[in-house]
Amino acid sequence: MQRNTQQNGLVNFLGLFAACLVAAIVGNVAQSATAAVGAVFLGVGFLVAAISYFQMRLEHREHLEQLEYEEIARDRNRSALFDESGADTFIAKKAREQFERFFVPAFTAFLGLGQGISVFLLWKWLPQAPLPDLAKAPLVMVTFSVFALILFMLGKFSARLAGIEKLRLLRPGGAYLLLGSVICVVVVVAFAGGWFDFTRLDFYLARIMVIILGLSTIENFINLILEGYRPRGRGKSERTLYESRLVGLLGQPAGLITTAAQALDYQFGFKVSETWFYKFLERALVWLVLAQISFLMLSTCFVIINPNELAIVERFGKPLAVDPVIEPGLHFKRPWPIDQIYRHPAKEIQNFSVGNYFDDNASSNRVLLWQAVQGETETNFLVASKEQSSTEEDKTVPVNLLTAAVPIQYVVNDFLAWSYNHAEPAKLLKSISNREVVRYLVSVDIIDFMSTGRLEAANKLKENIQNQADALELGVEVLFVGLQDIHPPIGDKTTPVAASFEEVIGAEQEMRANVLKAEGDAAEMVPRSRGEAARLLSESQGASFERILTSGAKAEQFRDLIKAYESGPDVFKQRKYYGTIASSLTNIRKYVIIPENVKETFQLNLEDNIAYDLLGARPEER
Amino acid sequence: MNKQKISFLVGIILLLIFASILFIFQVRQSEVAVVTTFGSYSRTIEDAGLRFKWPWPIQKVYRFDNRLQNFERKFEQTTTGDAKPLIIEVYVGWRISDPKIFLERFNGDIKKAEQNLESLVRDAKNSVIGQHPFRDLISPREEDLKFNDIEEEIVAAIQIEAKDDYGMEVVFAGIKQLGLPESNTQKVFERMRADRQRLVKQFQGEGESRAMEIRSKAEAESTRILNEAKAQAIEIEGKAEAQANEYYKVFQENPDLAELLLGLEALEAATKEKTTIVADPSTPPFNLFQEGVKELNR
Numbered sequence: 001m002q003r004n005t006q007q008n009g010l011v012n013f014l015g016l017f018a019a020c021l022v023a024a025i026v027g028n029v030a031q032s033a034t035a036a037v038g039a040v041f042l043g044v045g046f047l048v049a050a051i052s053y054f055q056m057r058l059e060h061r062e063h064l065e066q067l068e069y070e071e072i073a074r075d076r077n078r079s080a081l082f083d084e085s086g087a088d089t090f091i092a093k094k095a096r097e098q099f100e101r102f103f104v105p106a107f108t109a110f111l112g113l114g115q116g117i118s119v120f121l122l123w124k125w126l127p128q129a130p131l132p133d134l135a136k137a138p139l140v141m142v143t144f145s146v147f148a149l150i151l152f153m154l155g156k157f158s159a160r161l162a163g164i165e166k167l168r169l170l171r172p173g174g175a176y177l178l179l180g181s182v183i184c185v186v187v188v189v190a191f192a193g194g195w196f197d198f199t200r201l202d203f204y205l206a207r208i209m210v211i212i213l214g215l216s217t218i219e220n221f222i223n224l225i226l227e228g229y230r231p232r233g234r235g236k237s238e239r240t241l242y243e244s245r246l247v248g249l250l251g252q253p254a255g256l257i258t259t260a261a262q263a264l265d266y267q268f269g270f271k272v273s274e275t276w277f278y279k280f281l282e283r284a285l286v287w288l289v290l291a292q293i294s295f296l297m298l299s300t301c302f303v304i305i306n307p308n309e310l311a312i313v314e315r316f317g318k319p320l321a322v323d324p325v326i327e328p329g330l331h332f333k334r335p336w337p338i339d340q341i342y343r344h345p346a347k348e349i350q351n352f353s354v355g356n357y358f359d360d361n362a363s364s365n366r367v368l369l370w371q372a373v374q375g376e377t378e379t380n381f382l383v384a385s386k387e388q389s390s391t392e393e394d395k396t397v398p399v400n401l402l403t404a405a406v407p408i409q410y411v412v413n414d415f416l417a418w419s420y421n422h423a424e425p426a427k428l429l430k431s432i433s434n435r436e437v438v439r440y441l442v443s444v445d446i447i448d449f450m451s452t453g454r455l456e457a458a459n460k461l462k463e464n465i466q467n468q469a470d471a472l473e474l475g476v477e478v479l480f481v482g483l484q485d486i487h488p489p490i491g492d493k494t495t496p497v498a499a500s501f502e503e504v505i506g507a508e509q510e511m512r513a514n515v516l517k518a519e520g521d522a523a524e525m526v527p528r529s530r531g532e533a534a535r536l537l538s539e540s541q542g543a544s545f546e547r548i549l550t551s552g553a554k555a556e557q558f559r560d561l562i563k564a565y566e567s568g569p570d571v572f573k574q575r576k577y578y579g580t581i582a583s584s585l586t587n588i589r590k591y592v593i594i595p596e597n598v599k600e601t602f603q604l605n606l607e608d609n610i611a612y613d614l615l616g617a618r619p620e621e622r
Numbered sequence: 623m624n625k626q627k628i629s630f631l632v633g634i635i636l637l638l639i640f641a642s643i644l645f646i647f648q649v650r651q652s653e654v655a656v657v658t659t660f661g662s663y664s665r666t667i668e669d670a671g672l673r674f675k676w677p678w679p680i681q682k683v684y685r686f687d688n689r690l691q692n693f694e695r696k697f698e699q700t701t702t703g704d705a706k707p708l709i710i711e712v713y714v715g716w717r718i719s720d721p722k723i724f725l726e727r728f729n730g731d732i733k734k735a736e737q738n739l740e741s742l743v744r745d746a747k748n749s750v751i752g753q754h755p756f757r758d759l760i761s762p763r764e765e766d767l768k769f770n771d772i773e774e775e776i777v778a779a780i781q782i783e784a785k786d787d788y789g790m791e792v793v794f795a796g797i798k799q800l801g802l803p804e805s806n807t808q809k810v811f812e813r814m815r816a817d818r819q820r821l822v823k824q825f826q827g828e829g830e831s832r833a834m835e836i837r838s839k840a841e842a843e844s845t846r847i848l849n850e851a852k853a854q855a856i857e858i859e860g861k862a863e864a865q866a867n868e869y870y871k872v873f874q875e876n877p878d879l880a881e882l883l884l885g886l887e888a889l890e891a892a893t894k895e896k897t898t899i900v901a902d903p904s905t906p907p908f909n910l911f912q913e914g915v916k917e918l919n920r
Contacts, residue, residue, distance in 0.1 A: 286628060317650040318670035337648075380807070382800045384762040399760050399802070401810055420652050421690060422715075428692040431713040435796040439769050442760040442800065472690075472715070472794070488814060495811040500818035507822035511829030518833030522840030529844030533851030540855030544862030551866035558872050558880065565879045573882060578907060580886040584893040591900045592908045594915055606898055 008158060009056045012173035013049030015154050019147055019180050020046050023187075026143050030136040033129045033206035034190040035144070038183035040118050041213060044111065045176025048242055051107055052169045055240070058099055059169070061092040105224060108242045112220035119214040126210065132202045137191045148184035151177045172240055175248040182250060183209070216246050300336040305329060310346035310415045315339050325415050342419065346412035349479065352430050354437045355379045356405035356485050378403050380489050381438060383446045400446040401497075405485035406437050406461070410469075410476045417475030425474050429465075432472070433481075436464040450486055458483050644677035654688040656721045656730075657681055666721050684730045690717045690793060691732070695740050699803055700748045704755040709801035712747050712776065714739070715794045716784065723789030738788060739780075743795070746779035759800065773797060 020042035027035025069090070132140075158174030161167050186205055193201030220242070227241055305311050305328045313320050313333055317340075328347070333339040356379050380401040410429065412418045418425050440461055441449065449457055462481040469476050491497035565572045593602055649655045651670040658664055659681050667673055668688070675681040694713035702708055716739065718724045728735040750772055751759075758768040776795040784790045802810060873880035893899070903912040 286632075290632075314651065314670075316670075316672040317648040317653070319651055380801070382760055382802065384760050386762050399810060400814055401802075401807065423652075423687050423689040423691045428690075428713075428715065431692060431694060431798050432796060434798045435713070438797060438800055442769065443762060443764055443767055445762050489811065491811045491815070492808075495808070495815050497811050497814050497818075500815040500822075504818050504821045504825070507825035507829075511825040511832075514829035514833040515836065518836035522836045525837075525840040526843045526847070529847040532844075533847045536848070536851040536855050537858070540858045544858045544865075547859075547862045548865045548869075551869035555869035555872040558883070559875075561883065562876045562879060565876065576882065576886055580890050581907060584890045585899060588893055588895075588897040588899060591898065592903065592911055593900065594903045594912055604900065 006053070006056050006060060008161060008170055009049065009053035009173060011154065012158055012170070012177060013046055013053050015151065016042055016046040016049050016173070016176055016180060019151055019184075022143065022147060023183075026140055027187075029133075030140045030191075031130045031133045032140060032187060032190065033126060033132070033202050034183075034187045034209060035140070036129070037122055037206045037209040037213070038180075038187055040122065041183055041209070042176070042180050044115060044213075044216075045173070045180060045247075047107075047111060048176055048244075049173035051104070051242060052173050052240070055096075055099065055104075056169050058092070058096040062090075062096045065090060065092040104241050105227070108220055108224050111242060112217050112224070115213060115217040115220065119210055119217060122206075122210045122213070126203065126206055129203065129206070131199045132191060132194050134191070134194045134199070137194060140191050141188045144184040144187045148181045148188070151184065152181035155179075155181055169240065171248070172243040175244065179247050179250050212246070212250065216244050219244055219246050297335050301332055301334065303331045303333055303341050305331065305343060306345075308345045308348040309343050310412070311341050311343040312415065312419055313339055313341060319416065319420075344412070344415070344419070346415045346418065349409050349411050350426065351407065351409050352426075352433075354404075354406040354408065354430070354434050355381065356403060378490060381441045383441045383449065384443055386445045401489045402441065402446055402449070403485065403487055403489050404437070404441075404483065406433070407480070407482045407484060408433050408465070408478065409480040410478045412475055413477040414473075414475030417473050419475075421473045421475065425476070428472065429469060429474055429476060432468045433465050436461055436468060440464065446488070454483055454486070645674060646672055647675055647683050648672055649685065652687060652689050653685045654718060654721050655686070656684045656725050658684070658725075663722050663725070684721075684725055686718050686721055686724065686730060687732070688718055688721075690715050691736075693736050693739060693743075694798060695736075696744070697799060697801065698744065698747070700751050702751055702756045702759070703753050706756040707803050707806060708751065708756070708759070709799075709803060710747065710751060710797060711799040712743060713796050713798045714743055714777075714780075714792055716790045716792045718789060719785055719791035720789035723787075725789075727788055735788060735790065739784060739790065739792075742780040742783060743776070746776045750775045750779060759797075769797065 020039055023035050023039035023042055026032070027039055155174050155177030158170045158177060162169075162171040162174055186209070190202040190205050193199070223241055303311070303326075305326055307328045309328060311326050311331075312324050313326060313331075314324075315334065315338060326341075333341065381404055383400045383402045385400050422428050440457060444453060444457065458481055461483075462478055465481060466478045469478065488497045488501045491499070561572075591604060595602075647655070649667050649670050653670070655667040655673070656663065656665075657667065657673075657675055659676070660679075661682075664681065675683055692713060692715055694711065697709055697711040699707060699709045724730065724735065728738070753775075754768060754772060757766050758772065761767050773795050777792055780795075781792050784792050801807075873884075901908045903909060
């Protein structure tokens with residue numbers, strides 16, 4: 001019997017190894033996510049079956065050792081040799097015990113760790129996993145169907161053998177074989193879903209399998225922790241640490257209740273399954289499940305629409321003939337799948353931006369300048385140029401570029417049109433808004449648009465976008481079209497365009513400053529001239545007065561002097577002459593040369609001998 | 623109810639659910655469905671509701687979205703009729719017009735259909751733009767623009783082929799974005815900057831010109847005021863001189879005395895500053911020095 005068990009264990013782990021290999025190869029060829037996750041499951045099963053097989057061999061050696069011991073004990077009388085039945089006597093038994101004490105927990109921990117890492121990697125990989133290649137569906141479905149059958153037969157055989165207490169080591173491998181069979185069926189179902197246009201079924205099933213793998217990992221670790229606290233009954237068959245109840249349950253769904261009961265009994269050390277509550281649950285479980293399903297179906301008859309939403313009620317895919325659109329609040333409908341609800345935040349104002357996208361809330365900038373890029377990138381629009389007609393033969397493109405951000409707000413006003421006329425109405429509205437902005441800008445002059453035409457442009461754009469949306473029956477009302485962040489492009493270091501526009505403003509201001517300065521100078525110059533003129537006139541008048549008065553006085557003086565002169569002309573002359581000489585020559589340089597010889601020649605240096613002092617002043621100024 | 627009856631009831635319910643999944647399918651308002659029997663086309667269903675079919679693998683149902691699809695792809699460079707480079711992005715609105723052809727051509731794959739449509743759109747876009755001069759797309763004169771005509775021409779160029787070959791109806795096309803190649807963009811930047819520089823210089827020149835004009839006018843005014851003042855001053859001084867001369871007539875009463883006094887006055891004025899006198903010893907009163915020397919010599 002032991003020999004058969006070992007052979008069975010060997011078949012189990014070889015079968016799981018082959019299944020793992022095939023699942024990995026076929027899964028890779030057919031791009032099946034379920035097969036990829038299944039390969040991991042089968043790989044874990046292979047490891048579990050391998051360790052079970054090794055443990056079986058140890059138990060078999062122990063059994064042989066025991067038989068040998070009993071035979072020797074029977075044939076001979078007890079001797080000193082057998083009195084020393086110490087540690088060295090039962091080597092195989094000791095090896096098995098050491099294996100179970102150290103290797104099995106370490107293996108279980110290693111297995112759990114490996115499963116955990118697999119779950120993490122698979123969870124990350126799944127969203128990017130390619131869709132299954134349906135062209136290879138026949139290959140996959142045939143291969144996995146065959147493997148499902150083989151694994152089921154092997155698993156069922158092992159499970160039946162494991163029913164015998166001594167063959168408990170066949171249980172883990174058997175459970176993984178049965179689970180492998182289920183996984184093969186799941187892969188087939190995933191590909192069948194692809195045939196029915198539900199290619200994402202592969203992804204969803206793979207995700208469920210990853211979750212199960214995760215739960216199995218958790219179970220492994222819980223088993224590892226609880227093992228230390230579990231009460232051990234003498235002579236009771238011990239459950240292997242790496243055996244997963246979850247895997248056993250999934251491999252044999254019918255044994256759900258039995259597995260649960262066994263788990264409880266095993267963990268608590270007494271018959272939980274014999275308590276009244278457990279028995280009640282067992283009796284009423286079907287009704288409880290039916291009640292739960294009924295409750296679930298009933299819950300699909302109620303629908304709550306949020307304040308910002310509208311919803312369409314479809315009966316068998318067709319909107320209701322009367323009042324298909326329901327407003328916010330509680331509504332009743334027929335249960336799924338008869339009536340279905342499609343909701344959308346149709347009452348809420350939606351926003352998007354044409355051109356530069358600038359999130360006011362996200363930016364910390366409180367100052368928005370032309371020369372600083374707003375948002376992630378700068379979008380330039382082509383704008384017409386008035387110079388176009390005059391540059392007919394010029395190869396330069398006769399356009400200007402303009403950076404703009406046009407935020408648009410809208411709300412859905414016809415929910416049926418919004419839902420049924422276009423596959424992507426929001427995207428289309430964005431496209432037509434973009435088109436209207438481009439269409440408007442190609443027909444206006446950049447300067448007109450940036451200055452006086454701005455308000456008119458916003459109104460015109462709103463009207464045009466609304467007209468287009470109405471023409472395409474989008475079912476929206478455009479609430480607001482803004483023109484923000486409108487400026488010439490920043491340009492680059494060599495040609496800073498926005499800066500050159502600012503320079504014009506600077507030059508204009510400079511021009512005004514020049515004019516104002518000139519006006520200031522003029523305002524100063526004319527009054528100053530008037531003042532100068534007034535001074536000239538005043539001085540002239542003063543001088544005239546002085547001259548007249550002096551003349552008058554001198555005439556009077558002359559009359560008096562005539563009298564003095566006539567009374568003694570020579571004396572008068574002499575007196576006047578010497579008086580004048582005295583007063584005139586007092587402070588001037590004088591040379592009186594009295595030659596003794598008439599032929600004598602004098603050389604006089606009449607240059608001024610000026611000595612400046614430290615302050616640079618002349619002596620006479622000092 | 624005993625356990626067997628429950629099992630029977632549950633079995634019947636499960637059977638009904640399973641049968642309904644196999645024999646009935648639903649078509650939504652936004653869908654159109656094609657039913658094939660053993661792979662060959664059977665019928666098209668355009669109205670929403672529940673429909674009957676034979677279970678797989680006898681019949682298979684293909685569902686398509688019958689709403690207007692919005693398709694846009696590349697921002698592509700092309701050339702206008704007057705050989706000017708332009709980058710243009712076009713969006714196209716299409717819907718499935720013939721589900722049977724659509725299924726046959728693309729196996730119902732919208733992505734594949736749009737890949738094929740893209741070739742048509744690109745071809746039509748480039749050929750239509752190539753027939754129009756640049757000013758048909760960008761002009762400040764509204765009457766020159768043929769923006770809408772170009773869009774309609776693109777639709778017309780692809781409509782028949784898309785409908786007949788692809789089972790797709792192209793409803794509209796729109797120009798979503800226009801741009802210039804990088805090199806032209808740089809040139810436009812330079813031109814815009816040069817235009818602004820011209821304005822800068824114009825403003826600077828205008829400022830200087832106006833300032834000069836204002837200053838010149840002010841200077842002229844000042845000169846006029848000063849000259850007028852000088853003229854008035856001369857006139858005043860002339861009058862004063864005339865009046866003074868009236869007084870000086872008294873000098874005629876004794877011309878010798880007048881000459882003497884005026885001469886002395888002139889002498890005094892002439893020697894007021896920085897004068898060096900080299901006096902002859904015969905000049906009185908310096909002749910007194912000579913007489914004094916003679917006296918000493920004696």
